[in-house]
Amino acid sequence: MASSHPFELRWGIISTGKIARSFVADLLIDPKSRNVHDVVHKVIAVGSRNLATAEEFVNEYVKCEKSIRAYGSYGEVYADKDVDVVYIGTPHAFHYENALGAIKAKKHVLCEKPVTLNAAELRSLLDAAKEQGVFFMEALWTRFLPITMEIKKLAESDCGLGEPVALQADLSIYFRLDELPKTHRLLDPYLGGGALLDLGPYPLLWAILALYEHPSNKNSRPSHVTGAMLRTPLTGVDRSTSFIVTFGTTSSSASNTLAAQAVLSCNFHTPSFQDGVVIRYENGVIVVHAPIFRPKAFTVQWYDPDEPGDIVHEDIERFDYVGNGMYFEADEVARCVRDGKMESEVWGHDKSLLEMMIFDEIRQQNGYEFPPGVEKVDSGQYTLCKHNHPSPAPGK
Numbered sequence: 001m002a003s004s005h006p007f008e009l010r011w012g013i014i015s016t017g018k019i020a021r022s023f024v025a026d027l028l029i030d031p032k033s034r035n036v037h038d039v040v041h042k043v044i045a046v047g048s049r050n051l052a053t054a055e056e057f058v059n060e061y062v063k064c065e066k067s068i069r070a071y072g073s074y075g076e077v078y079a080d081k082d083v084d085v086v087y088i089g090t091p092h093a094f095h096y097e098n099a100l101g102a103i104k105a106k107k108h109v110l111c112e113k114p115v116t117l118n119a120a121e122l123r124s125l126l127d128a129a130k131e132q133g134v135f136f137m138e139a140l141w142t143r144f145l146p147i148t149m150e151i152k153k154l155a156e157s158d159c160g161l162g163e164p165v166a167l168q169a170d171l172s173i174y175f176r177l178d179e180l181p182k183t184h185r186l187l188d189p190y191l192g193g194g195a196l197l198d199l200g201p202y203p204l205l206w207a208i209l210a211l212y213e214h215p216s217n218k219n220s221r222p223s224h225v226t227g228a229m230l231r232t233p234l235t236g237v238d239r240s241t242s243f244i245v246t247f248g249t250t251s252s253s254a255s256n257t258l259a260a261q262a263v264l265s266c267n268f269h270t271p272s273f274q275d276g277v278v279i280r281y282e283n284g285v286i287v288v289h290a291p292i293f294r295p296k297a298f299t300v301q302w303y304d305p306d307e308p309g310d311i312v313h314e315d316i317e318r319f320d321y322v323g324n325g326m327y328f329e330a331d332e333v334a335r336c337v338r339d340g341k342m343e344s345e346v347w348g349h350d351k352s353l354l355e356m357m358i359f360d361e362i363r364q365q366n367g368y369e370f371p372p373g374v375e376k377v378d379s380g381q382y383t384l385c386k387h388n389h390p391s392p393a394p395g396k
């Protein structure tokens with residue numbers, strides 16, 4: 001029988017930057033306000049490289065949560081015996097070492113996107129998490145929004161849309177790069193800068209949801225990935241990247257029957273379109289309205305079976321919620337930890353690994369390397385798509 005008391009998950013927060021603030025603000029929203037009664041969140045500790053910064057961060061939330069501990073190092077958060085799970089909100093280049101520190105202290109981990117810089121770092125973290133018996137998840141919060149759950153349910157139902165055929169998704173944000181210091185995390189190669197790693201997870205997550213997760217794909221990895229990166233002369237990181245992810249059978253005996261392509265892009269130098277994601281099916285289309293990291297509406301159109309492309313019916317569904325909407329992923333972490341799971345079934349290890357393998361592949365095709373020592377585990381061999389032809393090494 002289910003317990004009448006909600007399960008309380010006790011969080012330690014690593015770093016005090018922009019996203020850590022948004023995440024903590026969401027953790028402090030009463031779950032009952034979103035009709036969640038089985039889990040609650042408590043922020044126990046915040047760690048910063050600087051004690052004064054941690055104290056300032058804690059003071060901001062004192063009205064909601066009187067007892068948050070402020071630490072002047074991340075290690076003290078990992079060591080805090082009252083912390084169950086560590087949230088990591090540092091720039092990408094530190095995700096690996098911060099997550100490893102937490103895992104070694106036997107803490108569960110929720111780590112910001114992109115989960116690591118490459119697939120090799122992620123594999124090493126997954127091995128460590130398995131060894132320590134802790135839960136590990138990439139904070140791909142968009143996947144947990146009710147609107148995203150609803151789109152998946154609809155796409156896989158027998159609502160008449162048929163099989164997915166093609167998908168376009170873009171996330172672009174005009175960051176005014178010229179006005180940023182070259183040491184900003186978006187621009188600095190030492191911090192893992194560039195559009196692909198920062199924005200790329202979002203268009204890719206929609207392709208993973210609509211194509212990789214589709215039942216007719218049978219969890220098969222893409223047959224081809226091709227990408228092109230455009231770099232900024234400011235620091236050499238990619239200002240925009242476009243990539244095509246193809247899902248298709250590679251042998252006549254294969255059980256996966258999906259044949260579909262995703263055309264994905266991310267750009268630091270222009271705002272997004274209104275239609276952030278377009279998922280095209282045999283008999284209709286789902287359009288997810290921008291911004292694709294936190295959409296609030298989607299449109300479904302069904303075609304006339306006799307005149308494909310002629311719309312015979314259209315539905316628009318709208319969603320809203322208080323705060324930023326990051327508590328949905330936090331609720332998932334709490335339920336997984338409560339139930340003794342090592343990974344989420346919604347955004348599990350295989351999906352983060354696929355994401356990192358796709359990014360590795362695109363970077364390799366474009367000769368895009370971070371400075372020596374930035375990646376803590378070497379990429380090694382690229383093994384995602386056996387069928388990809390090696391492309392000529394572009395100049396840097």
Ligand SMILES: NC(=O)C1=CN([C@@H]2O[C@H](COP(=O)(O)OP(=O)(O)OC[C@H]3O[C@@H](n4cnc5c(N)ncnc54)[C@H](OP(=O)(O)O)[C@@H]3O)[C@@H](O)[C@H]2O)C=CC1
Nearest residue numbers: 015016017018019020048049053089090091092112113114
């Ligand atoms: N899920 C989402 O919607 C979003 C996710 N992100 C992800 O979160 C991560 C952080 O992004 P964001 O919050 O925008 O970044 P910020 O630059 O605002 O914050 C990063 C924080 O990391 C800590 N840090 C540790 N080492 C360094 C270093 N060498 N240089 C700079 N900061 C350092 C600092 O905290 P301290 O000084 O306290 O140690 C800093 O405040 C990224 O990986 C990004 O992809 C970002 C935005 C949105």
Ligand SMILES: O=C1OC[C@@H](O)[C@H](O)[C@H]1O
Nearest residue numbers: 113173186198199202293
């Ligand atoms: O995750 C993100 O979402 C939106 C952007 O503001 C940000 O750069 C990115 O890290």
